[in-house]
Each structure stands twice: as C-alpha cells, then as structure tokens.
Amino acid sequence: MADESSSEDADQPLAVFRRTESAGTPLTTGEVAAELACDQRTAAARLRTLVDEGALRTKPVGSQRIWWRPVDQKRPSEGPADFAPAQFQELVRAVADYAIFVLDRDGYIRTWNAGAKRLKGYDRSEVIGEHFSTFYTEEDRAAGRPAANIRKAAEHGRIEDEGKRVRNDGSTFWANVTITALRDDDDGDVRGFIKITQDMTERREYEQQLEHERERLEFINRLVRHNLLNSLNVVDARLGLIRQYADPEAYTHVETAADHTEEMIDLVEKLRALMDVLTTSKDRELERIDLGDVLRRELDRAEATFEQATYEVQGSLDDVGVVVADELLEEAFENLLSNAVQHNDTERPRITIEVERDAETTTVRIADNGPGVPNEMKETIFQRGEKRFESPGTGFGLYFVKEIVEAYGGTIDVSDNDPRGAVFSVTLPHV
Template identity: 30%
Template sequence: MAVAPPSPIANFDSRLQLLIEAVVDYAIFVLDPGGHVASWNRGAQKLKGWTRDEIVGRHFSVFYPPEAVATGWPQEELRRAARDGRFEDEGWRVRKDGSRFWANVVITALREPDTGELSGFAKVTRDLSERRRHEEALRASEEAFRLLVNGIADHGIFMLDAEGNVRSWNRGAELIHGYTGSEIMGRHFGIFFSSQDRAAGKPERELALARADGRFEDEGWRVRKDGSRFWGRVLVTPIHGSSGQLAGYAKVTQDLSVQRKIADLERSTRRMNEFLAMLAHELRNPLAPIRNAVTIMQKLDEQLPAPVQRMRDVIDRQLTQMTRLVDDLLDVSRLTTGKIKLRCEPVDMSEVVARSVETVRPLIEGRAHALSVEVPPGPHPVHGDPTRLAQVLQNLLVNAAKYTAEGGRITVTLRRPEGSIEVSVADNGRGIAPEELEHMFELFAQGATGLSPTATDTGLGVGLALARTLVQMHGGSMSAHSEGVGKGATFGFRLPLAPVRPSASA
C-alpha cells in the first residue's frame, strides 16, 4: 500500500515554523486569547532570557515593568489588538534577570478563517536599546548645544529660513536687538537694518553673497527694537540639507559699539597728543629770543629807567611761567606716548628737597610766603631719577605758592615711615572741596572752588597729573588731603627706601 505524500499546506507550515525558529534577532511567539505564551522561538529566548520550558503557559505580563502591570497596560495592548487587528508600541520591557530594555512590539490578532473567532495573538518584539541610547545621546547633545547657544549673551546667534525669516533666537540676540523670541520669530531679518539700507536691498544682498561665497562677513550700523543704532559685526553662513538644497542661514551678530567708541577715543587721543607736541615745539621757538632779550635787559640793569625795569621783571616772570607750561605740555606728550625714560641712580632726597626749594624760592618770596623746611639729619636714600624727582617736588611747591594768598605759609616736610621716604608740601591756601579731591590728579583737571585765580594762578592742569605719573614710575604713590575750601591743602608722595651702601673706608 503506497504512502500518501505530505500535503503542500503541511510542508508550508513546517517550513514557516523552521523559519520562525531560526530567527534570532526578533522574539516571535504566540499568545492564547488570554495572553498566555503558547510558542517561543530562539530569538525570544535570546532577547528575554527564558527558555521554552520556563515561559510557555505563563502570562505575557511577566515581560512588563511592575508599574505597567499595575496600570493594566498588557491587557490594554491585547484589547486594542483585538479591536483594530494590530497594535504597535515602544516602551520598556523586562528580561528574566530583571534588567530592562527598550522594545518595539507588534501584536497581531489571530482569528479563525471560517468563523472569525479570536484564537490568539502573534507577538513580535525587537530590542531597540542601542538605537534609543544613540537617540538619547543625540538629544542630550542637541540640548547641550541649545543651552550653550542660548547661554551666550555677547553674541546674537540665530537661524533664518531660506527667505530670511527668523527661525531661532538666543539670549544674546535678545540682549543685542531688544526683541524677545516670541516677538521676532517668523519676521524677516531686514527689520534689523535701517530704512535706507532696506531700500538699497542690503539684507537681500547679504544672503546672496553668503550663498555665492559660502559665507558673508560685514561691519556696519544695525537697528535695535527701540530704534537706537549699534555698530555690529555680522557673519552669515548658508545651511544646506543632506541633498544639497538650501535649508536656511546661520547668523552671528556681535555688538562692537563699545570697541568702536574706544577706537574713536584712541584716535582722538593720538591726534590730541600729536597736536600738543606740535604746539609745544612751536611755542618754544619764539620763547628763546624773548629770553635772550630779557637776559640782555637784566645785564643793563643800571642803565634802564625804573619803569622799564618793572616791565622787564613782569616779562621775566611771565616768560618763566610760559616756559614751565610749555615744558609741562612736552612732558604730557612724552608720557602719553611712553617716551619718558628715567635715569635712575642712588639719590639722597634731602638734596632733592634743597634743590627744589632753591628753584622755587623766587616765586615763594615774590608772594611773601613764609617757608618752613623740616628735614631730619642723615642720608635719605632712594633709587630714582634726581631730575624727575626734583620736578615732582617743584610742581608741588609751585602749586602751593599759586593757590595760597600772599603772606601765606608753606611747609615742606620729609619723614621716614617704615621702609619708605615721604615728602609732603602743606599750605594754608584756598583748600580743596571734598568732591574735587579724587579728581585733582586727572589730566587737565583744575579746581573750580576757592578764590578767583590771579594772573599767576593760571595753568593747564597738568602739573599734578605729571607729578603723580613720575612718582608711580618710581614705584611710589601720591596723595592729596584738604579739610575743605579755605582750609589749605597737603600734597605728598612716598617712595621706597633704598639701602645705604657702605662707604669705601667702612
């Protein structure tokens, strides 16, 4: 009796079962209508950790975290699959050892072909943990980049679409331009330009040049929300998609208004210094022959009538004042250009005091001031430039003589605080208002309070500024003190004490 060959359907079912069993990257198994595992392939064992003998007959809710089981989510999945014929989801699932993995699941309702009765469910599970890790890392990177860009406050960084409309907006852009994100989003970036620039097509030209050259960089005036202008540096870069099509533009804006003002001030200061140097040199030329004429007239003292002698002495005093002003101008010019050089050597400050007093004595005596000099005995050594130190003290003495009424009192004092030497010049003159004290050493600063200046009180307001700078170049400091208007003033400077070198005989 011949044996009948297997039916084609039986062969197909057998091969399908072998195929399902051979798949190891997907968990493929069947559930009965109540959700109990009825079949189990090798991929399911590899993914979830249970063997066929361990899992068949158990409810599939064992694959879900406790919180999902508590909400009835496994039964909800079966209900939706039975209702719609298919259900797909992604979420956390649990292995046999308790570890979790991110899974994609597809549940398909199985029905009897003749009656349509539900006979169970086919479930396919795929492990997407690696993909999720990549996605999480990408999201974290994008979030970190977003926070970084948004945290930049001194650069406006934002995106434009292909037509130039704003699509993103960081904190720096808000601070620079004045618009919040909700106010500017979707508006054309031409709003940042003046009406003249918009009429000239400058916004469109920026984008066209960026497309043509791969980037566009420029500096110019831009407009804030309140209508004020700022000097900005902009960089526009086109952004292309994966297929090469233009997706939009990245734009970076930096407010350089402060830097521009500083540059303008530097140029103005440089021009002023050049003018001062030229003015001082030009003024020195006519002073030389006037000084020669006065010197000749002084030699003819007995031959000149008394009125001429008085006029000669006036010219001499004013010429001395003019020469000092010109020298101050030259020194200011040298200071601002860094051309003053100190010729330092061991210096006894008592000698500097004596020389300075003798130089200024004619001015002091001419105003009938009582002068007192208090210098303790012994050497008072510093390391410095004797000429420049004498210039500092002479400036203080001239300042005291100028701003003290005739018949006043001036006191020069040298002290030896610990590790330093201090020289001060005190007077009982017009004094200084408290609000002016901190400005006394600024260039071209002159006190506005006190007595009206006389002819000999005129000046440029550079002497104290020059004196303080020279003292600082010696590593020292300068101070000013006054009890107020009409109560006199004290100016002093302190220098580091230099060690006394032993003499050869010692």
C-alpha cells in the first residue's frame, strides 16, 4: 500500500506538467498546488521527489520557484528561438514584477519583456541587439563592471549585484541584479545569460534614511555623554559641598535640589544606555556573560535601594546559563526590578524571581504583587512613550528593556500573576 501511495503522489503532479502546452513549460509552486488542490508546502515536497528522480527540473526565480519537465529533443544551436522558447515566456509571466531578459554570451540583449520596459523605459525595438552595459553608469562602464559581472557569472554560474542603473530617460534607480549563465546541455559551454533586475530604490532610500537617523542619534549620544552628564555631575558635587555649610533653613532647599539632580543624572544615564542600543546594536561587541551573576548583582542593588520591598528567589541562581550580551543587560534587569516596586500599590511590595532553563533558552520571570497590567495595555506597554498607568516617568523604560533584550536575540512579554500583579518574562538564548 505504501508503494502505491508513493507512486500516486508522484504521478499526480507529473500529470499536471503533461497537460501543459510543451514539455519545457515551467509552472510555479502555487500553480501546481492549485491543480493538486493542496497547500504549497505539500506540493513542493512532492515536486522535489520528482526532481530527485530526474523527472523534473527546478530553479528559484526572484521570490518564487519554478518547475518544468526536461526537453527531450536537442535545442537548436543558433537563432533567437534558442533564447526565447515557450518556457521562458511562461517564466516571465510568473514573475511579472521583475525585468527579465536574455543576453547572448557577449552581453548583447536578445529578448525583452514588459517588466523590463516598465523598469528601464525602452521599447523592445530600441534595445534588442544593444549591449547590456547601456544600463550602467558611465563610472561603472569605465571601471569595467558590466564585463566583470558576466565573466563572474560564467565562472560561478550565477552572481548577484546591487548598484545604480540608468533608465532610457537618463534617470537612475537602485537595482538588485541577478545574472545566471545558460549552458549548452551537451558540452556545458556558456551560450548566454538570463538577467533579472528588481527596482530596490525605495528600500535603498529607507536604509539611507535609517543611517541618517542613526548618525543624528550618535551625535546626541556624544552630547549627552560628554556634556550634559558631566555638567550634572559637577552640580551634584557642588551641592554636596554646599550641604555641609548650609543653615537649617537653606538645607531643605539644597536637599531638594540634590534629589532632583540625582534624578536627572539617573535619567540621563538611562537615556545614554538607550541610545547605545539604538545606535550601536550592529556594532556592539557582545561577550559571554553568566546570567546568574547579573541577577545576583541587580537583586543586591534593588534590595539596598528599596528597603520596603521583599525580593525572593525561587530556586537557585547557580548554573542558570551563560548568555551572549553586554553591560546593558544589567540595565534591563535593573529597570524591571525597579518597576516592580515603583509601580506597586501595596505597602510591602513582594517580588519573586524565577529562572527556567531548557535546551536552547533561559527564561527569567519577575513577578510582583502590584495592580497588574490591564489586558488592553499588554500589547502596547513595550512601545516607545507608553507609560504604565498614571506613572510620572518618561515612558521609555520598558521600551528600553525590549530593545536591549531583542538586540541579544531574546524576547520579553507580560502576563498576569496569581492572585494579583504582573509577571515580566525575559527569554534569552544561552550558550
């Protein structure tokens, strides 16, 4: 029965190709799935079996994959028909958002499609027989980039390139280009190339905009680090000196100024740490860090800061896992442990820390006995500018934690504690 089932699984998709106009007509995975009335994953698995058996051939084209039956007869060696059989026209139809055309072995254009006309602005009559270097900038032509691209494609079978390309009207766009060598079935010699071009201008402009924003944030980060924070530290030190000589009436005002100065220093430190995440997430040097050591340090700090709170560790913090992170990991847990007290509405906040480890990740759960997080806030509480309840804070604490954790490849979420309160769960991959 198993052999009969396997045979049927192979025969059904093969029958789909037998119904096409010619042996070499390609079909996309979605088209085969529709014919078989199954999902694309199932269709792809059955098609790959036929490829392994030599009954079909396949290749990726853009974001899709096409499949076709090999052509039995020998291809003609000369003429446009060699470069534009029915299967190529079907291929073009399957990826209509791309410019697709064929070059001969020397780089001269042999076919043209509607996508190429739309993207590059040339009618077919204007471009057939022209060299594909026409689409390159003068600088790239002078540097020999077109010739280098088809040479590499011939050597390696396929190359991918990104760069500026020129339209018929002289305007330019940012292109992602794939050049694939076409080889003769008999001797393997290169007989031409398929060139696929996609307009990536919008993506390029978005990346440049992000880079510009990153440069601005780096400037602000330097300003905060070297100017504002230094000035606040000087003010704090001077207030400490004044405190020693202030009379009782002035002492209260000095204490108030000192408290606000310390709050500003703390705020600036957190802002600086956040900008470190936003501006250097790709360049920061991460290292192996014992998660248990981090939690112990932050628990000691929290207990010393919030004497009214009770912190309880369920289980042991030994051997909870080594993660790849940096010093900002401590900032993340300091923020969560502080929030558990600062947003607590009980006289004796109780915070419980539990660590669970599996084969790939370690999860730290920080639970409190506060008011909890309403369901309507659970989806937005980690967004930038979101404040928890009526907090007078800045509204970027949990956003800051989320950015840090995700920079390490981790996740954070919030759920309800029992009988009341919230549980913040940080999951990090361990090594």
